[in-house]
Amino acid sequence: MNLDKSTKRIAKRVKKGFQGYPQISLAYFGEVANCATEVVVGYISEEGAAAQEQKFSSKGDARTDETIQTTILKVIERVDAKTVLEVAGVSIIK
Numbered sequence: 001m002n003l004d005k006s007t008k009r010i011a012k013r014v015k016k017g018f019q020g021y022p023q024i025s026l027a028y029f030g031e032v033a034n035c036a037t038e039v040v041v042g043y044i045s046e047e048g049a050a051a052q053e054q055k056f057s058s059k060g061d062a063r064t065d066e067t068i069q070t071t072i073l074k075v076i077e078r079v080d081a082k083t084v085l086e087v088a089g090v091s092i093i094k
Contacts, residue, residue, distance in 0.1 A: 003066040006069040006073045009073055010069065010072060010073055013076060014085065018085075021047060021083065022045050022080065023085065024076050024083070025041070026040075026042075026084070026085070027087040028062060028091065030091075031094070033092060035061045035090070036063050036090045037057060037058055037061070039062045040053055041056070043075075056072075
């Protein structure tokens with residue numbers, strides 16, 4: 001799947017807002033605000049359950065990395081996530 005398709009499909013799921021559980025959350029991190037070198041995907045199966053997290057790293061911007069974006073979309077589809085949340089922007093890591 002190409003980058004444009006996967007990012008659009010993820011964005012469409014994020015726009016729906018909270019729809020219930022299971023829930024996926026996406027948070028992007030980087031050393032500068034305009035380049036996310038890491039993404040953390042969180043999974044919560046039901047209300048009150050502990051979150052499971054998986055990290056993906058990239059030498060460039062993870063938001064434009066086709067492999068990472070396609071993998072995130074596959075994770076969302078595999079767990080049949082009803083809700084996909086995304087933390088706006090890039091959080092700075094030092």
